[in-house]
Amino acid sequence: MIKQLEISLPAFPRGFHLITRHIVNALGELPETGLLNVFLHHTSAGLCINENADPSVMHDLETSFNRIAPERLPEYIHTLEGDDDMPAHVKSALTGVSLTIPISNGRLKLGTWQGICLCEFRNHGGSRRLTLTIYS
Amino acid sequence: MIKQLEISLPAFPRGFHLITRHIVNALGELPETGLLNVFLHHTSAGLCINENADPSVMHDLETSFNRIAPERLPEYIHTLEGDDDMPAHVKSALTGVSLTIPISNGRLKLGTWQGICLCEFRNHGGSRRLTLTIYS
Amino acid sequence: MIKQLEISLPAFPRGFHLITRHIVNALGELPETGLLNVFLHHTSAGLCINENADPSVMHDLETSFNRIAPERLPEYIHTLEGDDDMPAHVKSALTGVSLTIPISNGRLKLGTWQGICLCEFRNHGGSRRLTLTIYS
Numbered sequence: 001m002i003k004q005l006e007i008s009l010p011a012f013p014r015g016f017h018l019i020t021r022h023i024v025n026a027l028g029e030l031p032e033t034g035l036l037n038v039f040l041h042h043t044s045a046g047l048c049i050n051e052n053a054d055p056s057v058m059h060d061l062e063t064s065f066n067r068i069a070p071e072r073l074p075e076y077i078h079t080l081e082g083d084d085d086m087p088a089h090v091k092s093a094l095t096g097v098s099l100t101i102p103i104s105n106g107r108l109k110l111g112t113w114q115g116i117c118l119c120e121f122r123n124h125g126g127s128r129r130l131t132l133t134i135y136s
Numbered sequence: 137m138i139k140q141l142e143i144s145l146p147a148f149p150r151g152f153h154l155i156t157r158h159i160v161n162a163l164g165e166l167p168e169t170g171l172l173n174v175f176l177h178h179t180s181a182g183l184c185i186n187e188n189a190d191p192s193v194m195h196d197l198e199t200s201f202n203r204i205a206p207e208r209l210p211e212y213i214h215t216l217e218g219d220d221d222m223p224a225h226v227k228s229a230l231t232g233v234s235l236t237i238p239i240s241n242g243r244l245k246l247g248t249w250q251g252i253c254l255c256e257f258r259n260h261g262g263s264r265r266l267t268l269t270i271y272s
Numbered sequence: 273m274i275k276q277l278e279i280s281l282p283a284f285p286r287g288f289h290l291i292t293r294h295i296v297n298a299l300g301e302l303p304e305t306g307l308l309n310v311f312l313h314h315t316s317a318g319l320c321i322n323e324n325a326d327p328s329v330m331h332d333l334e335t336s337f338n339r340i341a342p343e344r345l346p347e348y349i350h351t352l353e354g355d356d357d358m359p360a361h362v363k364s365a366l367t368g369v370s371l372t373i374p375i376s377n378g379r380l381k382l383g384t385w386q387g388i389c390l391c392e393f394r395n396h397g398g399s400r401r402l403t404l405t406i407y408s
Contacts, residue, residue, distance in 0.1 A: 041247030111313030177383030
């Protein structure tokens with residue numbers, strides 16, 4: 001069995017943001033056992049699974065990714081869309097845009113400290129679209 | 137239902153290359169709804185989803201990954217296979233080698249600006265093998 | 273058909289470690305054709321697929337990731353759990369915690385040189401839990 005739906009997230013500011021609740025609410029009742037794929041339809045944002053408890057981790061992830069893919073590198077040639085654009089594509093290649101997560105006992109089987117994060121790499125990325133696909 | 141096939145890509149030069157067309161052509165008719173997994177059978181190349189329109193993004197991704205995992209670090213001990221080899225393994229761990237993409241209305245459901253990229257991290261990587269698995 | 277099981281890995285020291293054998297042994301008989309998802313229930317470790325033959329690659333991956341996400345950055349604010357903690361979250365976002373691998377002819381279809389790696393980013397991470405989900 002397969003179920004698929006598309007959702008739009010509210011616009012988030014640049015940074016890492018927990019969106020587990022947005023996804024769980026959109027999914028409704030889950031099968032007993034299965035897999036969920038979360039797919040982000042953008043190339044300047046990403047998805048990751050990370051710490052769901054202490055917001056300082058989200059803060060330091062943003063800091064760290066800015067250090068790994070800095071703005072205004074003299075080597076960049078893709079510069080027309082703003083200083084934040086090319087680093088956003090690099091960061092998106094690093095995190096990826098597709099997550100597959102087990103479903104068990106009718107719930108997403110995340111670890112105790114795991115949450116699903118939207119990584120918004122643009123200064124003004126606007127609303128982002130996700131496709132959620134459930135297999136069971 | 138499951139369908140699986142293996143394809144070989146033409147040899148690409150070092151860099152990021154859009155291969156959406158190679159994959160779509162190999163897949164033929166797609167189911168109405170499902171998931172596609174693309175798996176690369178190599179450890180010195182990677183897969184990512186990124187910008188499909190402006191080739192300058194592919195260029196700057198190559199530049200950025202070279203900065204993140206540079207050649208000839210004095211700390212490297214895996215050096216026998218050439219200066220480009222160890223950085224290729226690091227970059228492959230960063231991008232990953234497996235992509236899962238939704239299928240909807242009989243088509244790959246990529247965002248408007250999304251394409252599937254082969255990240256060729258070796259100077260002379262040769263032809264690369266992919267396994268494509270469709271679930272529906 | 274879907275099959276799901278959870279396993280606990282032995283505690284590994286900080287670094288990259290091949291765990292293909294742990295996973296294959298736990299899975300037992302595999303279906304003829306399918307997909308395996310490996311999901312790690314932690315936010316300070318990761319999973320990747322990389323070189324299975326020469327241990328010097330595992331060594332240099334550890335060195336490289338330490339360079340990409342160094343300890344004791346003055347910008348970090350998440351510092352209470354030790355110098356190795358925040359870099360571990362960054363590295364986990366970079367490698368990811370979920371792998372999807374094709375099954376073909378009743379075996380995991382990895383490339384000749386590919387192995388599944390646990391990336392242990394903490395100094396004393398302890399035993400790590402994985403959920404293995406097979407689709408066929």
